[in-house]
Amino acid sequence: MMTLYGAGPQFGLPEASPYVTKTEIHLRMAELPYQKVPAMPDTSPKGQLPYIDDAGERVADSTFIRAHIERKYGVELDAGLDPVQRAQAWAIERMLENQLGWVSAWFRFMIPENFEKGPAHWFDGAPEAMRASLRQKMLENVGTNLRAVGVARHGPEEILALGERSLSALSALLGDKPFLFGERPTGTDAIAFGILAGILTPFFDTALRRKAEGHANLTAYTARMMARFYPEHPWHTPVRANDA
Numbered sequence: 001m002m003t004l005y006g007a008g009p010q011f012g013l014p015e016a017s018p019y020v021t022k023t024e025i026h027l028r029m030a031e032l033p034y035q036k037v038p039a040m041p042d043t044s045p046k047g048q049l050p051y052i053d054d055a056g057e058r059v060a061d062s063t064f065i066r067a068h069i070e071r072k073y074g075v076e077l078d079a080g081l082d083p084v085q086r087a088q089a090w091a092i093e094r095m096l097e098n099q100l101g102w103v104s105a106w107f108r109f110m111i112p113e114n115f116e117k118g119p120a121h122w123f124d125g126a127p128e129a130m131r132a133s134l135r136q137k138m139l140e141n142v143g144t145n146l147r148a149v150g151v152a153r154h155g156p157e158e159i160l161a162l163g164e165r166s167l168s169a170l171s172a173l174l175g176d177k178p179f180l181f182g183e184r185p186t187g188t189d190a191i192a193f194g195i196l197a198g199i200l201t202p203f204f205d206t207a208l209r210r211k212a213e214g215h216a217n218l219t220a221y222t223a224r225m226m227a228r229f230y231p232e233h234p235w236h237t238p239v240r241a242n243d244a
């Protein structure tokens with residue numbers, strides 16, 4: 001059976017990493033059996049989660065894992081989409097992974113209260129004498145990456161505005177459809193859900209979460225995806241202030 005290496009359930013989410021969530025949903029969409037094992041990124045061939053071990057073949061990166069399972073098991077997660085929809089799916093996925101995902105990471109790591117209650121705990125199992133320096137090193141690494149992709153060069157309000165542009169774009173693209181491309185979830189829904197759930201989890205109090213909560217179709221969509229792919233996981237649909 002295939003093994004999926006991920007971060008595991010945390011932060012009020014069935015899986016803390018949006019990219020592991022993406023792969024896990026792809027495996028569930030493809031109805032492929034797998035076992036899930038918690039791992040640290042440095043055990044991965046590419047230094048990041050997720051990766052899989054499929055009968056001794058190790059494949060890292062959610063996009064390449066998807067290509068592997070589609071090729072090896074003859075599944076097509078975007079079946080029924082025309083060439084323009086497939087191009088849109090790729091463009092949406094890039095917006096989410098290469099922009100909104102980083103904005104979301106900034107709110108999770110760079111707001112000290114969120115870092116303390118969240119990622120800082122990843123090192124709770126390390127020897128006490130090393131814990132503080134491991135946490136500091138991780139924070140520095142994430143900070144370096146956030147500057148490299150450009151996000152951390154802006155002020156908090158500007159970062160929030162960038163995130164809101166992507167949330168608004170995603171909300172407009174979804175419209176009143178149940179899933180991004182219609183009645184049936186396709187490949188891109190997996191990462192859209194992974195990133196939205198990570199933003200909307202009540203575990204972290206962020207201005208970005210409040211922006212996402214302002215898009216009723218995105219909160220309903222996240223709850224719909226959660227019920228479909230993680231029916232065992234408790235979730236809520238936030239009530240918008242002006243709906244209450």
Ligand SMILES: N[C@@H](CCC(=O)N[C@@H](CS)C(=O)NCC(=O)O)C(=O)O
Pocket residue numbers: 017018019020041047048049050060061062063
């Ligand atoms: N392009 C990768 C991104 C994966 C990724 O960013 N994983 C994070 C966890 S959410 C990670 O392992 N980060 C550790 C690091 O970059 O050092 C994918 O799609 O799988």
